[in-house]
Amino acid sequence: MTDVLVAALRAIVGDDHCLTDPPLRASYETDWTRRFHGNALAVVRPGSASEVARVLVACADAGVGVVSQGGNTGLVGGSVPRGGEVVLSLLRMNVIGDLDRTAGEVTVGAGATLAAVQAAAQAAGWEVGVDLGARDSATIGGMMATNAGGVNVVRHGPMRARLLGFEAVRVDGAIIRRLPGMPKDNTGYDLGGLLAGSEGTLAVITKVRLRLVPRLRYRTVCVIGFADAASAVAAASELRRGLASVLALELFTDAGLDLIMRHASVAAPFTARTPVYLLVEVAAGEADPTDGLLEALEALAVDDSSVAVAADAAGRHRLWQLRERHTEVMNAEGVPHKLDVSVPAARYAELVERAHAAVTAADSTARTIVYGHVGDGNLHINVLGPAPEDEATDDAVLELVLELGGSVSAEHGIGVAKVGWLVRDRGAETVAAMRAIKAAWDPAGILNPGVLFED
Amino acid sequence: MTDVLVAALRAIVGDDHCLTDPPLRASYETDWTRRFHGNALAVVRPGSASEVARVLVACADAGVGVVSQGGNTGLVGGSVPRGGEVVLSLLRMNVIGDLDRTAGEVTVGAGATLAAVQAAAQAAGWEVGVDLGARDSATIGGMMATNAGGVNVVRHGPMRARLLGFEAVRVDGAIIRRLPGMPKDNTGYDLGGLLAGSEGTLAVITKVRLRLVPRLRYRTVCVIGFADAASAVAAASELRRGLASVLALELFTDAGLDLIMRHASVAAPFTARTPVYLLVEVAAGEADPTDGLLEALEALAVDDSSVAVAADAAGRHRLWQLRERHTEVMNAEGVPHKLDVSVPAARYAELVERAHAAVTAADSTARTIVYGHVGDGNLHINVLGPAPEDEATDDAVLELVLELGGSVSAEHGIGVAKVGWLVRDRGAETVAAMRAIKAAWDPAGILNPGVLFED
Numbered sequence: 001m002t003d004v005l006v007a008a009l010r011a012i013v014g015d016d017h018c019l020t021d022p023p024l025r026a027s028y029e030t031d032w033t034r035r036f037h038g039n040a041l042a043v044v045r046p047g048s049a050s051e052v053a054r055v056l057v058a059c060a061d062a063g064v065g066v067v068s069q070g071g072n073t074g075l076v077g078g079s080v081p082r083g084g085e086v087v088l089s090l091l092r093m094n095v096i097g098d099l100d101r102t103a104g105e106v107t108v109g110a111g112a113t114l115a116a117v118q119a120a121a122q123a124a125g126w127e128v129g130v131d132l133g134a135r136d137s138a139t140i141g142g143m144m145a146t147n148a149g150g151v152n153v154v155r156h157g158p159m160r161a162r163l164l165g166f167e168a169v170r171v172d173g174a175i176i177r178r179l180p181g182m183p184k185d186n187t188g189y190d191l192g193g194l195l196a197g198s199e200g201t202l203a204v205i206t207k208v209r210l211r212l213v214p215r216l217r218y219r220t221v222c223v224i225g226f227a228d229a230a231s232a233v234a235a236a237s238e239l240r241r242g243l244a245s246v247l248a249l250e251l252f253t254d255a256g257l258d259l260i261m262r263h264a265s266v267a268a269p270f271t272a273r274t275p276v277y278l279l280v281e282v283a284a285g286e287a288d289p290t291d292g293l294l295e296a297l298e299a300l301a302v303d304d305s306s307v308a309v310a311a312d313a314a315g316r317h318r319l320w321q322l323r324e325r326h327t328e329v330m331n332a333e334g335v336p337h338k339l340d341v342s343v344p345a346a347r348y349a350e351l352v353e354r355a356h357a358a359v360t361a362a363d364s365t366a367r368t369i370v371y372g373h374v375g376d377g378n379l380h381i382n383v384l385g386p387a388p389e390d391e392a393t394d395d396a397v398l399e400l401v402l403e404l405g406g407s408v409s410a411e412h413g414i415g416v417a418k419v420g421w422l423v424r425d426r427g428a429e430t431v432a433a434m435r436a437i438k439a440a441w442d443p444a445g446i447l448n449p450g451v452l453f454e455d
Numbered sequence: 456m457t458d459v460l461v462a463a464l465r466a467i468v469g470d471d472h473c474l475t476d477p478p479l480r481a482s483y484e485t486d487w488t489r490r491f492h493g494n495a496l497a498v499v500r501p502g503s504a505s506e507v508a509r510v511l512v513a514c515a516d517a518g519v520g521v522v523s524q525g526g527n528t529g530l531v532g533g534s535v536p537r538g539g540e541v542v543l544s545l546l547r548m549n550v551i552g553d554l555d556r557t558a559g560e561v562t563v564g565a566g567a568t569l570a571a572v573q574a575a576a577q578a579a580g581w582e583v584g585v586d587l588g589a590r591d592s593a594t595i596g597g598m599m600a601t602n603a604g605g606v607n608v609v610r611h612g613p614m615r616a617r618l619l620g621f622e623a624v625r626v627d628g629a630i631i632r633r634l635p636g637m638p639k640d641n642t643g644y645d646l647g648g649l650l651a652g653s654e655g656t657l658a659v660i661t662k663v664r665l666r667l668v669p670r671l672r673y674r675t676v677c678v679i680g681f682a683d684a685a686s687a688v689a690a691a692s693e694l695r696r697g698l699a700s701v702l703a704l705e706l707f708t709d710a711g712l713d714l715i716m717r718h719a720s721v722a723a724p725f726t727a728r729t730p731v732y733l734l735v736e737v738a739a740g741e742a743d744p745t746d747g748l749l750e751a752l753e754a755l756a757v758d759d760s761s762v763a764v765a766a767d768a769a770g771r772h773r774l775w776q777l778r779e780r781h782t783e784v785m786n787a788e789g790v791p792h793k794l795d796v797s798v799p800a801a802r803y804a805e806l807v808e809r810a811h812a813a814v815t816a817a818d819s820t821a822r823t824i825v826y827g828h829v830g831d832g833n834l835h836i837n838v839l840g841p842a843p844e845d846e847a848t849d850d851a852v853l854e855l856v857l858e859l860g861g862s863v864s865a866e867h868g869i870g871v872a873k874v875g876w877l878v879r880d881r882g883a884e885t886v887a888a889m890r891a892i893k894a895a896w897d898p899a900g901i902l903n904p905g906v907l908f909e910d
Contacts, residue, residue: 102692103800125696149639158639160648161616174884182797184604184613184831184865186652187873187880188907189889193615193648197641214696237557241580241669244740245699285699286747295741342637345558376639410639418642425642429629433896434644440895441888452643 002041005062009044009086012054017045017092028069028087029080032134033338035388036077036416040067043087049206052088053173056204056446059086060171065449068200070142071113073134075338076415078199079142082450090141093206096120098180104212105164107179110141110205117210126212129156133327141205147197149411151248154240154375155283156213158411160196165209168195170202171442181209194437199413200448202441216247216283220290221316224297225274225306229352232276235300236374237345239280242296245289248281249375250323251352256369257322263329266321269308276352278374279323281316326371330382336369337383339397343406345377351404355381355397362396378410419454457496460517464499464541467509472500472547483524483542484535487589488793490843491532491871495522498542504661507543508628511659511901514541515626520904523655525597526568528589530793531870533654534597537905545596548661551575553635559667560619562634565596565660572665581667584611588782596660602652604866606703609695609830610738611668613866615651620664623650625657626897636664649892654868655903657896671702671738675745676771679752680729680761684807687731690755691829692800694735697751700744703736704830705778706807711824712777718784721776724763731807733829734778736771781826785837791824792838794852798861800832806859810836810852817851833865874909 010018019025020042030037041064046052059066065085072079081087094111104126108117114135118128132138132150142148144166149158156162165181168191178185178192195205226232229251236249254275260266269277282289290311297307310316330336343351356368363386372379383393398408398421408414408421423431435453438445449455465473474480475497485492496519501507514521520540527534536542549566559581563572569590573583587593587605597603599621604613611617620636623646633640633647650660681687684706691704709730715721724732737744745766752762765771785791798806811823818841827834838848853863853876863869863876878886890908893900904910 100801102689104692104696105800147641147645149641153639157612157616160645161612170884170888174887176882176885176888178881178885180799180801180860182799182832182862182865184608184797184828184833185862186602186604186866186868187862187864188652188869188877188886189657189892190602190615190648190652191885191888193645197643197645202644214699216699234557237559241559242740244669244671285697286744286750287742289741292741342639344635344637345560346555346635373639377637378639405635407637407640407642409642410637411641413641414643422643426633427631429625430631430633430646431643432629433625433631433646436895437644437892440891 001062005058005064006042008058009042009055012058013044013046013051019043028072028089031077031080032073033075036080038081038083040081040087041084043089045089045092047092049167049169049175052169052204052206053175055088056169056171057173060444060446063444065446067448068145068204070111070139071134071137073138074142074146074415075412076417078413078415078448078451082416085449088204090139090206099124101125105180105209106212107207107209108140109207110139112140114138114140114143121212122215125215127215128210129162129213130159133324140208144196144205144208145198145200146413149376149378151250151373153373154249155247160193162210163192163196163208164211166192166195166205167207168203168205171446179207179209183211199415199451201438201452202447214285216285218288219281219283219316220293220309220311221279221281221319222293222307222309223269223319223322224278224302225270225272226276226278227274229276229349232278233349233374236278238300239296240375243282243292245282245284245292246280247283248279249373250279251374252277252323252326252371256326256371259329259333259369260322260325263332264321264325266325269319269322270306272306274306279319323371330369334384335388337386337394339381339394340410340412341379341381341401341406341408342377342410343401343404347404347406348374348377348379351379351401354400358396358400359383359393362392366393414452416450419452422452456517460513460519461497463513464497464510467506467513468499468501474498483527483544486532486535487528488530491535493536493538495536495542496539498544500544500547502547504622504624504630507624507659507661508630510543511624511626512628515899515901518899520901522903523600523659525566525594526589526592528593529597529601529870530867531872533601533868533870533903533906537871540904543659545594545661554579556580560635560664561667562662562664563595564662565594567595569593569595569598576667577670580670582670583665584617584668585614588779595663599651599660599663600653600655601868604831604833606705606828608828609704610702615648617665618647618651618663619666621647621650621660622662623658623660626901634662634664638666654870654906656893656907657902669740671740673743674736674738674771675748675764675766676734676736676774677748677762677764678724678774678777679733679757680725680727681731681733682729684731684804687733688804688829691733693755694751695830698737698747700737700739700747701735702738703734705734706829707732707778707781707826711781711826714784714788714824715777715780718787719776719780721780724774724777725761727761729761734774778826785824789839790843792841792849794836794849795865795867796834796836796856796861796863797832797865798856798859802859802861803829803832806834806856809855813851813855814838814848817847821848869907871905874907877907
């Protein structure tokens with residue numbers, strides 16, 4: 001039976017693009033974290049939406065699951081097989097076209113990397129408006145399917161907010177398409193927005209049209225030290241309200257700074273050491289936003305000895321490293337448990353302050369390093385110490401997040417890693433409403449089985 | 456049978472809030488345009504989500520349709536009965552609460568008017584970020600259910616973009632809720648975003664939490680004259696790319712200006728008369744954006760004799776009247792056919808130029824006045840002359856829009872007015888995908904029957 005399917009897949013995409021040899025399949029079967037792995041029946045790399053349609057129909061007919069995969073940079077196991085599925089790699093569908101320089105719009109194949117789209121946009125005087133560390137590997141299709149966020153959500157929103165149009169293939173091979181797409185388009189349900197964040201469980205996104213954002217010439221970054229999380233969060237809110245130019249609002253702690261200084265050889269932003277730090281980036285197209293930022297800092301009465309401001313590229317880069325290199329230095333200390341959560345703005349400081357106590361209640365020797373996007377209520381909680389498979393501290397953190405009315409996934413998604421938490425997070429009625437959509441669109445459960453919902 | 460239902464409804468909401476007398480029902484049965492009218496079995500005005508749930512269950516048990524209604528300001532007949540349904544008025548559920556001044560968030564009952572929410576937001580130093588002419592009547596629930604747009608979409612997006620959290624009631628009485636909600640929250644399908652724009656066909660929105668936008672202190676408005684639509688559209692794109700401070704980009708024509716001067720006694724913006732005008736509003740929180748605007752105008756090489764700029768409140772108001780009073784002066788000339796459409800940015804100028812020819816091909820004596828939100832590709836095409844029930848010119852315009860790859864509804868929605876156009880606009884596959892969701896959530900078709908989909 002599976003031989004028949006593989007032969008059919010070969011006929012659809014060609015022998016070169018239907019990989020069955022284990023060594024060729026390997027890189028598609030293990031995720032970036034090396035935590036999630038499963039054998040694929042085959043890896044297929046279609047070159048067009050109609051090939052995708054034929055692959056889906058063949059798999060559905062055979063009753064074999066399909067796992068869509070872009071750059072495979074996800075952190076929750078949503079894009080690698082659980083065992084026996086066909087991996088549908090979109091990497092060949094990477095054309096960047098129809099760039100409208102006047103309107104600031106571009107149509108992008110699902111397999112194009114974020115970095116490639118950023119380069120194309122910048123060459124035309126625009127920006128994508130979404131940025132994240134995995135930019136060289138993460139693909140636009142995967143980023144849309146997971147509604148990726150990153151550091152500029154506070155200004156531009158997540159991937160869903162950039163979506164003007166889309167092309168996607170349903171499990172029955174039907175191609176649904178709204179290209180080029182329009183910013184105002186109230187004609188029935190927002191299917192593009194629904195697919196964004198559906199993690200490959202409803203349809204395979206093959207193309208998207210993005211609304212770009214104006215390129216912002218003037219940028220200034222500052223890092224400010226605070227005595228506690230509450231003061232940092234209050235300042236972040238004040239800056240977001242007072243400065244329309246805010247592009248990023250990031251938080252980290254002295255424990256993180258300590259690792260950065262030790263492992264990454266980056267200098268502290270200023271001599272004084274404080275428990276919590278806020279990194280603020282402001283950006284504007286027409287006039288330098290630095291004066292506005294400095295006035296706002298004055299209004300916040302922050303101490304001169306705990307502020308660093310940089311308007312030049314090198315200085316901005318240096319300050320950003322204090323935040324961006326957290327991931328890397330965390331890995332240098334061990335294999336961290338990485339929890340990506342969000343809470344309502346009013347509870348953010350409390351989460352920062354209470355995370356470590358929650359962790360140590362579950363494992364008294366564990367270390368906790370937190371950092372995140374305070375402007376979006378998103379905190380990344382890293383736990384060092386517990387063995388990779390020991391979930392006690394993960395559970396403790398997620399329990400705390402639910403107690404604070406938060407979400408167990410801010411930007412990474414549910415994947416397979418958090419399926420056990422979805423009902424607890426969203427409630428049985430809401431998950432039943434989601435499952436009704438899944439059942440209506442994919443009754444046999446062919447698309448990304450095991451992702452989002454528990455069996 | 457219906458007597459039993461009405462008795463059940465009275466028991467749920469109380470006699471005072473179950474209206475069956477024709478004079479009491481009347482205002483709920485005819486829409487704002489007076490074009491759509493139908494008799495309701497009863498009008499119920501529940502006071503809580505649990506009352507809404509019980510009303511829905513009672514109606515579903517009786518097999519009677521439910522039409523949700525907010526301020527009844529829609530223009531496509533989506534909120535008045537077709538005949539025999541129960542009208543579910545959300546007007547009593549108008550509490551504005553949990554306003555977080557620090558984060559800029561507020562929870563609003565579906566029945567609160569936009570004006571009331573704007574006042575509450577402004578009192579706290581924030582703004583809603585959405586504005587439209589019907590602000591004193593239009594309710595937040597109705598605006599979310601129709602994903603209302605307005606003049607600031609180019610900067611802040613439509614209602615869906617403001618949605619942080621929601622509470623809604625499904626037809627089986629299940630209450631789904633994500634309150635307060637978080638900007639980054641990738642935990643399953645974006646049900647709030649799906650309900651936004653679903654026009655009451657999937658569930659009844661009872662509460663939303665909105666993410667407010669920073670209040671922008673400095674505002675400047677200018678009107679620029681152009682020789683043709685293409686130049687105006689190109690300038691609008693250039694301004695959107697060059698000025699992050701753009702808050703509105705509106706277009707109107709000399710035919711519209713003529714009516715404004717005649718009926719509304721508003722003075723022309725400048726002595727010269729040009730075929731097309733662009734109204735630009737820029738706004739910023741930290742510094743006056745006027746200089747940036749003037750530099751941008753210089754770069755566009757616009758003629759000094761066809762530019763008017765106003766930074767003071769009275770001057771801004773005067774210039775805005777040139778655009779805002781179009782609706783009113785149109786009505787003074789007769790009963791216009793109002794077509795709300797959008798096209799991809801690259802085709803906008805072509806639509807402006809070709810609309811009148813398309814209209815006169817269908818009715819040689821008809822007049823065409825266009826104006827709209829050029830920044831979003833949204834054009835309002837008003838046709839004067841044809842009798843209200845004569846749809847030949849409507850059809851001609853919508854045919855042209857489809858030829859240009861556009862949408863038959865930009866911000867008003869499909870309602871009952873455009874159900875015949877949905878498949879032609881979106882394609883059979885896409886509408887089938889929408890219908891699958893409708894069938895999954897409302898299998899008996901109780902919620903807003905006749906809206907969105909043809910029977």
